[in-house]
Amino acid sequence: SCDDGNADNGDACLANCEAASCGDGFVQAEVEACDGGVLNSDRQVDACRNNCTLASCGDGVVDAGESCDDGNADNSDACLATCETAGCGDGFVQLDVEACDAGVDNSDENADSCRTDCSLSSCGDGVVDAGESCDDGNVDNSDACLSSCEAAACGDGFVQINVEACDAGVDNSDERIDSCRTDCSSFSCGDGVVDSNEVCDDGNADNSDACLVTCEVAFCGDGFVQADVEACDAGADNNNDIADACRTNCTTAICGDSVVDTGEACDDGNADNSDACLGSCEAASCGDGFAWVDFEQCDDGNIDESDACLSDCSSANCGDGHVWLGVEECDAGDASSDVRPDTCRGDCRLAWCGDGVMDAGEQCDDGSMNSSTRPNFCRPNCVLPHCGDGVSDEGENCDRDAQEAMSEKVLPGKPVSGLSLPAQPTPAKAEASADANGEL
Numbered sequence: 001s002c003d004d005g006n007a008d009n010g011d012a013c014l015a016n017c018e019a020a021s022c023g024d025g026f027v028q029a030e031v032e033a034c035d036g037g038v039l040n041s042d043r044q045v046d047a048c049r050n051n052c053t054l055a056s057c058g059d060g061v062v063d064a065g066e067s068c069d070d071g072n073a074d075n076s077d078a079c080l081a082t083c084e085t086a087g088c089g090d091g092f093v094q095l096d097v098e099a100c101d102a103g104v105d106n107s108d109e110n111a112d113s114c115r116t117d118c119s120l121s122s123c124g125d126g127v128v129d130a131g132e133s134c135d136d137g138n139v140d141n142s143d144a145c146l147s148s149c150e151a152a153a154c155g156d157g158f159v160q161i162n163v164e165a166c167d168a169g170v171d172n173s174d175e176r177i178d179s180c181r182t183d184c185s186s187f188s189c190g191d192g193v194v195d196s197n198e199v200c201d202d203g204n205a206d207n208s209d210a211c212l213v214t215c216e217v218a219f220c221g222d223g224f225v226q227a228d229v230e231a232c233d234a235g236a237d238n239n240n241d242i243a244d245a246c247r248t249n250c251t252t253a254i255c256g257d258s259v260v261d262t263g264e265a266c267d268d269g270n271a272d273n274s275d276a277c278l279g280s281c282e283a284a285s286c287g288d289g290f291a292w293v294d295f296e297q298c299d300d301g302n303i304d305e306s307d308a309c310l311s312d313c314s315s316a317n318c319g320d321g322h323v324w325l326g327v328e329e330c331d332a333g334d335a336s337s338d339v340r341p342d343t344c345r346g347d348c349r350l351a352w353c354g355d356g357v358m359d360a361g362e363q364c365d366d367g368s369m370n371s372s373t374r375p376n377f378c379r380p381n382c383v384l385p386h387c388g389d390g391v392s393d394e395g396e397n398c399d400r401d402a403q404e405a406m407s408e409k410v411l412p413g414k415p416v417s418g419l420s421l422p423a424q425p426t427p428a429k430a431e432a433s434a435d436a437n438g439e440l
Helices: 400-406 427-436
Strands: none
Touching: none
16 A cells, blocks of 8 residues: 555554554554554553544543543533542532532631532521521521521510520510510519419519509508508518507507507507596596596596595585585585584585574574574574664563664664674685685
């Protein structure tokens, strides 16, 4: 076929004068890279290929030094054009396997980067990317960051452990009974809502109003003083028998509660001032102004012995030794006498002419027997019968002139028919008599 006059099998004409060709077993310089003759193969590892090219990446055969060889230059499949097995981080996105691949720029820390597992940045990857408030890398909605990468907050519908007691989301309410409150606290006594386990709830911690902090209705005996309702409240120590204790009706110990408290001498529980204990809780005594039944006859609260009640609380009476003004003229007590001259009489009248006792200044006194008509009788002005008194007494034959004189109005001390008569007792005499008896 040829003859180039030489025995060189590396040129276009072989030594046997045949034209050089791929597969003849001789490498034609500058034309073939190799030629293994019948050993050329497009399947054998590291064999000279049937087109007399050396085995290489991209020839579809995994030769020495290659991890793979799919015979194409597509870097989006499992085998790269470099005959390396595709892997996350090689900088090529393997279709249907990787979401991204930025090679050395893959990062699990940088925001919005392709992650080192060749997944796109997303909520839950532990990195706060654009559009996220937080990202703690978990799906736990009970911590500070929700699985939606939003910061946990009261009202999000998730209970944040150690922060919230409850969270019903849009159903949180400060008005409905037994609901989670809008601050994510559990319904409780003191939240201002009467829940199913409460009798009242006024939303404050004041035990002096109608609703206690325990959400029970205030009552006498609960141990708290209800303003404007109770005067005191000692709870279980309220007592109707112990001195100075708060009473069981939550009133303070007072005079009239039947218990002798500090400052009281007695307390019989009534306002009767006629018994042994006054309504002021003072012991009844003479001089307190109240008559103690069965013990005192009277009590006018003073020491005046001249009124109707004496200082010893006995009723004034004739013979008590005290002159009752306006009622008695005198009172000499046991010294009064209806027979002794010039003494206060037993009916507490001053000695007078006609009392049957001859007192100073009297010549006689026969009491009711005194007479201005009967002979020899003591006259009504307590002078002895005498000539001129108009009565013919023993030893007189007549007493005519005296009858004329007696027709006049005879006054005490006025002489009759020339006879000077003793004077009748006067107020001055009465005062002198009383002074002698220690009265007035």
